[in-house]
Ligand SMILES: Nc1ncnc2c1ncn2[C@@H]1O[C@H](COP(=O)(O)OP(=O)(O)OP(=O)(O)O)[C@@H](O)[C@H]1O
């Protein structure tokens with residue numbers, strides 16, 4: 001089609017670049033058909049029985065109704081078919097593939113293949129052999145392979161002389177240029193954001209509610225490939241543009257979704273997971289101010305969560321509190337917790353923030369451990385009696401706002417909100433405060449000076465920034481936000497003990513996990529640490545079969561991520577440009593600040 | 605014309621056994637453009653660092669408009685001296701506009717609370733800062749690149765941006781450390797115009813340069829620093845004609861030749877610093 005219009009004059013040399021063709025020698029039409037048919041077949045195969053016994057979790061023994069992991073296969077197959085239809089140019093689906101590229105097709109096909117084969121292999125491995133597969137399982141395995149074959153038979157521009165590895169990379173690469181979206185009316189934009197939020201809430205809720213490890217792994221496969229596909233299709237960029245144009249609306253929708261979450265849950269256990277993720281995420285966001293904005297590597301951050309929690313426990317009126325006569329209302333204990341953390345932040349920061357880089361990291365690591373050990377020893381034996389040592393402060397009473405007892409289930413509009421759901425909603429409020437503090441501080445004179453200090457401390461001070469002072473402000477602000485979250489966490493967990501407030505452990509929150517949540521999610525963003533925290537909380541929670549190997553798996557995952565996406569899952573624009581030298585137009589290739597000039601210094 | 609903005613008295617900077625700057629007295633008057641030249645390793649940058657508080661001088665004082673400056677960089681900037689760096693030190697991952705806004709730091713007051721509360725005062729101050737920054741970007745001709753990351757600018761524009769960032773602090777004296785290093789002749793010409801335009805805004809300029817035509821064209825007065833000591837100071841003609849200056853650059857022995865050992869030490873330190881090839885040839889002559 002387009003080739004014919006570009007055909008050179010007959011006497012010209014034949015064009016040196018070969019016409020694009022696929023890795024697998026199939027005609028394009030067949031490749032497309034394979035994708036579409038394979039996608040539909042994959043989705044349909046989810047309706048068959050894959051195994052004969054209900055022993056494999058999720059009960060995949062029914063014909064006519066998908067169960068557990070089959071739902072994921074169904075979703076992936078459906079997505080593949082949708083993208084295939086869009087590639088045919090079906091009316092109404094054009095928006096799915098604005099750049100008309102292959103990558104989304106390849107990725108959704110791979111997603112279906114991965115989740116289906118994972119399930120089939122898991123069945124065989126768990127039940128002891130492939131004999132446990134019903135014909136439906138075999139059909140699913142074959143059906144999910146078809147779209148992959150089709151995808152790699154699609155013509156790919158950059159096949160040429162490059163090696164197979166380059167070609168494979170090209171298959172899943174995002175095109176440089178995504179056609180701009182047509183202007184749409186504001187109400188349509190908002191409708192899109194609303195729909196995406198609802199889908200997002202659904203996807204997130206599904207992830208939290210997964211009942212067994214295999215389902216969670218399958219879920220991660222499908223979500224990862226689907227997100228990757230949407231990214232390469234350019235839909236993520238388009239959505240970001242929508243969000244940028246409707247910032248406050250998106251924020252409101254985000255919080256509406258966060259509030260809606262407990263109403264979608266029937267089991268308070270999942271609300272418990274929710275509230276723990278929120279606590280973890282809020283603290284990670286506070287750490288993001290210190291690490292992401294000001295660039296101060298704080299390895300003892302969890303201590304501030306502990307200070308807040310202990311303060312709240314002491315003034316909660318618990319009979320185990322060493323000042324058990326004191327029972328402050330929550331607003332007062334929240335302020336007290338934040339203030340106590342602030343004081344500790346300043347006390348620890350004032351001497352340490354004069355250090356730079358690695359030294360600061362080591363010293364904060366030390367202070368973090370000192371906190372835990374001190375709390376462990378202040379039991380009246382080896383120190384003053386403040387914290388009851390390893391026994392901690394138990395029986396922390398539930399909060400009570402104007403007669404609304406957080407410890408009891410309440411019926412609201414036909415929904416029952418259990419104890420954890422109550423605390424969850426309180427945490428949403430706290431998180432809203434922290435998000436507000438983060439965004440406002442980041443986009444201001446003080447936020448800019450934090451970033452400047454991170455970028456080049458010498459230049460920053462030469463620009464008139466009092467380095468020590470702004471670093472101390474960042475440190476203290478981060479500390480008090482963690483303390484605030486700590487006050488709620490004390491009530492949620494009934495008791496506070498020293499053990500969780502350590503540097504590294506296999507369950508969050510601890511300083512290492514907090515830092516990982518920030519780095520993994522995306523430094524310097526709001527959504528990044530929250531997503532990172534959710535992932536890092538859910539992984540050990542859901543993958544119980546990993547047990548003591550979870551830290552190993554976690555380490556490997558972190559290394560892989562840092563290798564392939566150093567800017568974190570959600571990239572701040574700044575960091576994206578930092579790690580990948582593209583994305584900004586009219587930029588000469590080889591200019592970086594470190595390049596020495598071709599100097600004209602004549603020395604004479 | 606003769607009110608001094610900057611007065612350095614007897615500034616000495618020693619690094620262990622090496623005296624990089626030796627008892628330098630130096631004055632810059634309001635409205636002046638002063639050049640500071642000298643061979644590589646003469647101590648020019650070190651002298652700048654002493655003036656701006658990045659180094660605490662071993663001896664001597666620096667005063668700005670009659671008040672002695674504490675050797676703290678942020679207080680020096682606050683007082684009204686701004687600088688650029690020999691090896692560009694922009695905030696690489698901030699945008700062009702943000703870089704200039706950081707330069708406004710000392711001239712704005714909004715702290716954390718006003719950032720969190722976002723009262724009308726905060727918005728007004730932010731808007732005013734941005735206007736002022738944009739005006740400076742117009743002035744140096746980078747307004748169209750306001751949202752680019754500093755690291756993505758071509759070299760010459762990075763130099764210009766550093767000047768704009770320094771000017772954002774509304775200084776009375778601007779110190780430029782080799783502003784044309786790495787520039788082509790056209791860019792150097794443009795920078796010359798830029799320096800004159802800066803002076804016309806009432807900002808005194810003290811600049812280090814190796815491009816002699818540039819320095820002698822621009823400067824009302826030129827001082828020559830050799831091995832940490834101020835050798836000559838005067839108008840372009842006087843300095844250009846001075847035998848000692850020629851000797852210092854071309855390597856004839858001059859009065860008060862420092863000991864052999866010290867010369868070797870300076871030589872070694874110079875070699876350690878990345879010396880571009882053009883300079884090594886000159887140094888060869890100097891031996
Ligand atoms: N922090 C430091 N510690 C030790 N020695 C230093 C330090 N800074 C500079 N020096 C030494 O002081 C001397 C003067 O260096 P300086 O950078 O001031 O020279 P310069 O005149 O700016 O040279 P150039 O023209 O190459 O920029 C050199 O010998 C250098 O090695």
Ligand SMILES: [Mg+2]
Nearest residue numbers: 648649650690
């Ligand atoms: Mg220098």
